[in-house]
Amino acid sequence: MASACSCAYAPDGPQIVEQVSHAASVFTGTATSKRAEDQTEFYEFKVREVFEGDVGASTVVSSSVQSAACGRGFEIGTEYLVFTSTYETNGAPWSVNSCSATTNSNNDRTREAAVTVYGSPQAPDPQTNPVGVDDIGAQAWWGFALAGVAVLVVAALVRLRLRSPNRGPRQSDQ
Numbered sequence: 001m002a003s004a005c006s007c008a009y010a011p012d013g014p015q016i017v018e019q020v021s022h023a024a025s026v027f028t029g030t031a032t033s034k035r036a037e038d039q040t041e042f043y044e045f046k047v048r049e050v051f052e053g054d055v056g057a058s059t060v061v062s063s064s065v066q067s068a069a070c071g072r073g074f075e076i077g078t079e080y081l082v083f084t085s086t087y088e089t090n091g092a093p094w095s096v097n098s099c100s101a102t103t104n105s106n107n108d109r110t111r112e113a114a115v116t117v118y119g120s121p122q123a124p125d126p127q128t129n130p131v132g133v134d135d136i137g138a139q140a141w142w143g144f145a146l147a148g149v150a151v152l153v154v155a156a157l158v159r160l161r162l163r164s165p166n167r168g169p170r171q172s173d174q
Helices: 016-020 108-118 138-163
Strands: 026-037 040-052 058-064 079-083
Touching (some): 026 058, 040 108
Antiparallel strands (some): 026 079
């Protein structure tokens, strides 16, 4: 049976090093929660180690809910070696699909390829704020709110400037 998404990761494929080298971030983490919104699922991960990218102690990865759109799900409580993208994140810091090299963390061949490409993993960056599934959407709201406030301030300044009479030198200065 053919699938609309034919790029699914083959961990025993001959191009494994090339396939793992196309990630925006790479980390090992356990899926801890999930939230669905429209055609997207958001998975929160407790991050254990980071190979690549600015990843904090927890982060969120989005994926399509449809396998025909190369969506990829995660089992809560399972640890994964996650290879992400910044394409179509829908507000999450990262996205993943079945074309990425993402696999269970016990896949030694994929882990060896990740070490070959990115070097030994490090602890999550303590300077990177953790992100949870409940934070997704809130970031966009704050961005819109701040942009709205900025527009109001500029409009008020323009209005004050237009209302101010153009005063020349004071009579006493002449």
